[in-house]
Amino acid sequence: MEIVCPAGTPASLRAAVKAGAHTIYCGFADETNARNFPGLNFDRAEMRDGIAFAHARGAKVLVAINTFPRAGGEATWHAAIADAEAAGADAVILADLGLLDRAARHHPGLRRHLSVQAAAANADMINLYADTFGVKRVVLPRVLSVPEIAAINAETQVETEVFVFGGLCVMAEGRCSLSSYATGKSPNMNGVCSPASHVEYVEENGTLDARLGGYTIHRAARGEPAPYPTLCKGCFGAGEKTGHLFEDPVSLNAEQLIPQLEKAGVTALKIEGRQRSSSYVAQVVRNFRAAVDAVAAGRPLPAGMLARLSEGQAGTTGAYRKTWR
Amino acid sequence: MTPPTSTIATFPAPLTLPLRVLPLAPLSLSMTALTRSIARRHPGLFRRLGPYADRRFILDPTDLPVVIALEPRAGAPRLSVLRGRGEGDARIAGPLAALIGLVHGAYDGDALFFSRDLVIEGDTEAALALRNAVDDAELDLAREVETLSGPLARPLRRLIDLAERRTGAPLSRPDNGLYDDAGEMSQRTEMPQW
Numbered sequence: 001m002e003i004v005c006p007a008g009t010p011a012s013l014r015a016a017v018k019a020g021a022h023t024i025y026c027g028f029a030d031e032t033n034a035r036n037f038p039g040l041n042f043d044r045a046e047m048r049d050g051i052a053f054a055h056a057r058g059a060k061v062l063v064a065i066n067t068f069p070r071a072g073g074e075a076t077w078h079a080a081i082a083d084a085e086a087a088g089a090d091a092v093i094l095a096d097l098g099l100l101d102r103a104a105r106h107h108p109g110l111r112r113h114l115s116v117q118a119a120a121a122n123a124d125m126i127n128l129y130a131d132t133f134g135v136k137r138v139v140l141p142r143v144l145s146v147p148e149i150a151a152i153n154a155e156t157q158v159e160t161e162v163f164v165f166g167g168l169c170v171m172a173e174g175r176c177s178l179s180s181y182a183t184g185k186s187p188n189m190n191g192v193c194s195p196a197s198h199v200e201y202v203e204e205n206g207t208l209d210a211r212l213g214g215y216t217i218h219r220a221a222r223g224e225p226a227p228y229p230t231l232c233k234g235c236f237g238a239g240e241k242t243g244h245l246f247e248d249p250v251s252l253n254a255e256q257l258i259p260q261l262e263k264a265g266v267t268a269l270k271i272e273g274r275q276r277s278s279s280y281v282a283q284v285v286r287n288f289r290a291a292v293d294a295v296a297a298g299r300p301l302p303a304g305m306l307a308r309l310s311e312g313q314a315g316t317t318g319a320y321r322k323t324w325r
Numbered sequence: 326m327t328p329p330t331s332t333i334a335t336f337p338a339p340l341t342l343p344l345r346v347l348p349l350a351p352l353s354l355s356m357t358a359l360t361r362s363i364a365r366r367h368p369g370l371f372r373r374l375g376p377y378a379d380r381r382f383i384l385d386p387t388d389l390p391v392v393i394a395l396e397p398r399a400g401a402p403r404l405s406v407l408r409g410r411g412e413g414d415a416r417i418a419g420p421l422a423a424l425i426g427l428v429h430g431a432y433d434g435d436a437l438f439f440s441r442d443l444v445i446e447g448d449t450e451a452a453l454a455l456r457n458a459v460d461d462a463e464l465d466l467a468r469e470v471e472t473l474s475g476p477l478a479r480p481l482r483r484l485i486d487l488a489e490r491r492t493g494a495p496l497s498r499p500d501n502g503l504y505d506d507a508g509e510m511s512q513r514t515e516m517p518q519w
Contacts, residue, residue, distance in 0.1 A: 002517045009373075009461035011430075022517050038450050039373050039457030058516040111519075136519070159519070196450040203444050225439050268517075277460045280433040 001258070001292050002268040004062070004161060005285050008040040008275055013050045015278040017059045020289035024054055025062040025093060026274065032080040033064045034117060034187050035274040038196060048087040060090040064274075066115035068096045068174075068188050078102060085110045093139065094118075095174055100133040114138040116163070117174035117188065123155035130158045137161055139270060141173050142252065143319050146260050153265030162261060165284055166272025168252040168318050170232055178231045182213035199229045218249070225249075253315030255288065258295050261320075333432075333442050334422040334493040336388040345390050349406040356393070356404040363462075363469050364400050371400040373458035377451040383411045385418035397455075415447040415455070422494035427456065428464050431495035467497035 005021035007013035016024045027033025029041035042050060051061045063084035069077040077099055084092050085107050092110055094100050095117035103112055116139040120126050129135040137159040140149060144162075153160055171178065180186040183198040200211040206222030210229040217234035220226050227233055227249030236245050254261070258269065269292070271284050290302050364371055371378055374397055384393040392411040396403045417424070423442050426432040434456045437443035445452045467485045471478040489496040 009457060011461045011463050015430075022515075037453060037457070038377060039375070039454035039461075060517055196453045199449040200447075201445050201449065203446065208441070208444070220441070223441070226441055227439070228435075276435055277427075277430065277433045277456075278463075279430045279460075280436065282430075283433070 001262055001266065001295070003285065003288050003292055004268050004270040005281060006166075006271055006274040006276070007050070007281065008035060008037070008273075009278065010042065010046050010050050012274075012276075012278040012281045013061075014053060015282040016285050017054050017057050019282045019285035021059055021285045023060045023062060023090075023268070024050075025064050025270075026050065027064040027066075028080050028083070030076060030080070031070075031190055032067055032077050034066050034115075035064075036067075036190065036192055037275050040275060044083055044087065047084070047089075051088045055088065061088075062091045062093050062113060063087075063089040064093040064115065065099065066093050066095045066117045067190070068117075069099065070189065074098070081107055081110070091137070100129070100135070104133045108134075111136055113161070115174070116141055116169075119172050119174045123152045126152065126156050126158050130156070137267065139163075142169055143172070146257065146264050146320050149261070149266060150264035159267035160265065161268035161270050162254075162266050163252055163272055164254040164258070164261070164269040165288065166251060166276075167228070168247065168250065168316065170247040176232075179212070182215055182217075182231060184213075194229045194231070201229075248316075250316045252318045254317050254320050255291055256301060257317060257320055258291055258301065262295060333420045333426070333437075336386070336421050337492075338388075341388070341390055349391065349408070352406045353404060356406065357402070359469060359473060360395070360402040360404050362473055363464065364402055366469070366472070367462045367464065368400060370458050370462040370464075371397055371402075373461055374454055377454040380415060380448060380451040381413040382451070382455055383413035383416040384424060385411075385416055386421035386424055387418050388420045413447065415445065415449070415452040417443065417445055417452055417455075419443040422492070425466065426495040428459055428466060429495045429498045430460065430463065431499055434460070463498065465498035
């Protein structure tokens with residue numbers, strides 16, 4: 001199986017390639033990609049150099065252009081597709097129907113992948129994207145169980161890519177505007193879930209408050225792990241009850257499900273984390289490359305070592321194994 | 326919820342005494358010289374900081390009695406070692422080994438944040454930009470010190486290596502073991518066929 005790894009910087013791209021990634025995904029330093037964080041991402045020259053570095057070492061590069069263009073601002077997204085092709089990208093990852101249409105018409109030689117932001121969660125929808133826009137691969141939303149993924153693969157020729165590690169989005173991806181209520185910005189339009197400009201941490205007497213847009217959304221007592229400041233993993237009080245309303249602050253780790261995902265017909269395993277460091281990328285890629293190689297060779301899966309890298313320092317298999325509170 | 330257990334080395338308290346009593350100006354001057362040398366050798370670091378290059382960052386090694394005020398100033402950086410909390414736009418606090426380990430890519434910033442080994446206060450956007458810019462620069466502070474040290478470079482390097490072994494702190498960029506002696510990748514990957 002193919003491992004698809006994140007790179008927020010050229011250093012992370014090199015780290016991923018060195019650690020054994022088959023494929024790396026990254027984005028331009030603007031609002032065209034859904035990890036539009038300060039100090040992150042690639043300018044045009046860095047993208048060209050990064051792709052050349054990866055190709056020279058047998059790895060492919062996908063360019064994520066997976067936000068939804070602003071009315072009147074489409075030229076920025078159109079330029080991103082053209083520049084990705086010119087830089088030698090192996091594929092672009094798109095979510096917007098207009099962009100998919102444009103890429104199919106103006107860049108027919110550029111392979112098109114469907115972003116998780118498109119929230120394509122059944123075979124009919126995926127086949128429509130393939131028939132209409134020539135989509136070759138779909139990144140499945142993180143709301144499907146393994147049997148549901150197998151059912152999709154039985155009814156489509158489109159390759160499927162699934163998230164196996166990293167931040168866990170629990171919403172219908174591409175349709176979540178939760179953070180816009182607290183910040184005025186959303187991941188779909190601005191490429192940020194909890195924009196750093198609206199995030200504030202305050203530690204007093206060992207208690208860490210995380211605030212988003214001025215609202216306290218989590219409070220960690222001394223000794224408790226700190227979470228990302230996302231509303232969907234916030235801890236809220238109502239009446240006499242306090243708890244995580246949508247999801248606990250945990251990371252996805254489906255490493256142990258790799259054999260089942262392979263049986264379900266999955267082509268590629270995706271690691272989340274373009275906002276993370278080159279150290280994270282190297283550790284996670286090495287771990288998953290070892291796991292995939294072990295499965296391919298019929299060996300038992302190696303023991304995972306990734307808990308410390310996880311949000312909440314705890315892992316979950318998310319929707320792949322569905323349970324209820 | 327399981328309390329995080331820190332594996333980060335802390336600076337030996339008796340060795341912090343000079344920082345409590347000696348004048349800090351010479352240390353500030355030499356650290357500014359080091360940072361300016363880094364700026365010359367790694368201009369991309371300051372380019373990546375973008376609009377945040379005019380911020381003042383307080384780096385707070387929690388196991389030392391001083392803080393470091395970093396002003397990138399568009400590639401002409403200034404570094405001041407100060408007693409007390411210091412004032413700045415963003416504060417990044419953690420054990421000295423954690424801060425140096427971040428520079429050297431030995432630790433992941435988010436993981437240190439999850440485990441509460443690292444605390445960020447103030448302008449989160451600026452702090453993130455600094456972290457990402459430093460991570461991309463792939464700095465090796467030991468090598469940067471060597472570059473500035475002329476004939477003292479080799480004994481200084483031996484001293485740094487010794488301190489690294491004794492303290493367990495990542496005082497230089499770790500060898501990732503992925504390259505052979507010729508600098509070529511020891512294991513090439515097979516390009517996916519699609």
